[in-house]
Amino acid sequence: MSKRALAEIAKDMAGIDIAILSTHTESGEIANRPMSNNGDVTYDGTSYYFSYEQARAVSDIQRNPKVALGFSSEAGLLSKGTYVAVEGEAQLIRDKDAFKRHWTSDLDKWFDNGVDTAGIVLIKVTAKRVTYWKGSEVGEVEI
Numbered sequence: 001m002s003k004r005a006l007a008e009i010a011k012d013m014a015g016i017d018i019a020i021l022s023t024h025t026e027s028g029e030i031a032n033r034p035m036s037n038n039g040d041v042t043y044d045g046t047s048y049y050f051s052y053e054q055a056r057a058v059s060d061i062q063r064n065p066k067v068a069l070g071f072s073s074e075a076g077l078l079s080k081g082t083y084v085a086v087e088g089e090a091q092l093i094r095d096k097d098a099f100k101r102h103w104t105s106d107l108d109k110w111f112d113n114g115v116d117t118a119g120i121v122l123i124k125v126t127a128k129r130v131t132y133w134k135g136s137e138v139g140e141v142e143i
Helices: 006-013 056-063 096-102 105-109
Strands: 018-024 030-036 046-052 066-072 082-093 120-134 137-142
Touching: 006 082, 006 120, 018 046, 018 056, 030 046, 030 056, 046 056, 046 096, 056 082, 056 120, 066 120, 096 120
Parallel strands: none
Antiparallel strands: 018 030, 018 066, 046 120, 066 082, 082 120, 120 137
16 A cells, blocks of 8 residues: 555545535434535545535534545546545534635525525535545555
């Protein structure tokens, strides 16, 4: 297993917008759902996702903040894809100033009143461990 710096992995992840967010349900099962980075795809070990307060992901995180993220880039028969698995801890942010720092106009189609939309929350995921696969290279990043 090789070791790479997070900055190197971030270069491979550049442009990956969709992540699969995994949480623990009330019954202990694992729930998965796609989440958009909202165009904020420069990875530094922290990811941000907007959601509605009533979403199951939010109630799952309130009970158990340990989450996982999965990222994957396009891989064809002749190209090497990049696959990244993140184990981390989620935090729910309800601060409008934080919303503004992470808001992009693409979010307007999901949240009618922008950062003033009632019931929105920002999910912040801080990585504790990052594992990656790129072609035959497999490794882990120390956080």
